[in-house]
Every structure is written in C-alpha cells, then in structure tokens.
Amino acid sequence: EVHLVESGGGLVQPGGSLRLSCAASGFTFSSYWMSWVRQVPGKGLEWVANIKLDGSEKYYVDSVKGRFSISRDNAKNSLYLQMNSLSAEDTAVYYCAREVREEGLTDAFDIWGQGTVVTVSS
C-alpha cells in the first residue's frame, strides 16, 4: 500500500529552524515529483515547494523563497523540507504529497501524508 509519513514538526521560536521529513513506501519514490503543501489550522491549502525526480529542479512559493529548502534522498525514499528564519505565519500543518505529472506540469496531487504540525511561537 502506498504511504507517506511526515515527521519533524514541533514548537519552534520565531527566527528558528526546523527540518521536516517525509518517508515514502509502497511505490517507486524516485519516479515521482514530490511536493510540500501546508495548511494553517482552520484555513485553506497552500502549495509550498516541489522537487523533480532527481532533485535537479526545485520550485517554491514566493513567501518561502530564500528561507525554505526542499530536498530528497531517493536511496532512503525520503523527502525533506529545511525551514529557516521561521515566523508565526509559517505555523501550519505541513503535508507531503505525491504529484501526478504531465508534460512538465502538475496534473494533480494523488497521495497525501497525514501531516506534521509546525508551531512558531515564543
């Protein structure tokens, strides 16, 4: 069965850093683009970043550029999100999601993890 399991969330002070992980199983991880999507509690979904199969291409939403870094380790079937210079506005549930791609575009997010909670507060 296909699974994505996020970890690494927690409470961090403003200006601090956190590294999220997403462990994939049940599919050939190296064959898929992967994304991070976040959701402020009680609010909507926001795409954060995605990464190509081999990690050679990465894209970010403007609000996290220069602060967040997405990476992957295909040997470990794992996706990561390094988050630096965190602020209260980054408080959210962070989901990793598998992408269905077509001709270089994101067709859909077909598999989602359960999410990990990041709280930025002093």
Next chain:
Amino acid sequence: DIVLTQTPLSSPVTIGQPASISCRSSQSLVHSNGNTYLSWLQQRPGQPPRLLIYKISNRFSGVPDRFSGSGAGTDFTLKISRVEAEDVGVYYCMQGTQLPSFGGGTKVEIK
C-alpha cells in the same frame, strides 16, 4: 500568479439532494498543450486532502460516480449528484497549469 475563487463558502445540503461548487480562475487554465490542469480534492474533518477529480472531469481511482467535474477555460464546477453523510467536509479546486495553487475551499455540511 493564478488565483482560484470558490463559491459558495459554505453549502448546507439535505442528504440525497445535489450539491454544486464553483471554481473560477483569474486566467485561463488551458495550457499550450491543449490540456487543462484543474483538479478537485475533498478534505474530511481531521483528515488530509484526498484527490477526487483531475483534468476537469476525470474521476480518480475509487471515487464514487456521484462526483463529477465540468467546465472549461476559467470556470469549473464540481457536482455531487446525491449528497451522502460521508461527503461532509471541505472541497478545494487546484490548478497545475502554472505553479500549483488552490482555491479557498467550500464547506459542505448537512442541513
């Protein structure tokens, strides 16, 4: 950046009755390859999102046929032909024609 606007914000529905959700894009979602990358997701309370529909009208694996998608260009609709109790949740449209973005969500609740 593409902005997706969903209406209504909330939709109280009687079980067995239809529901309809609109998603309007700030610009056309038709890509130069002729395809339109508009999908719909469902998020039940306390759960992660789940893919329902992709490329406007294609139901994802295991999605009941009471869910259907339609539309073109900038205007899209998700319809539930007969709402069931398990359909309660928030529904989001998503575009992938440019970097991904989501609509604000529509809450479906039972009257």
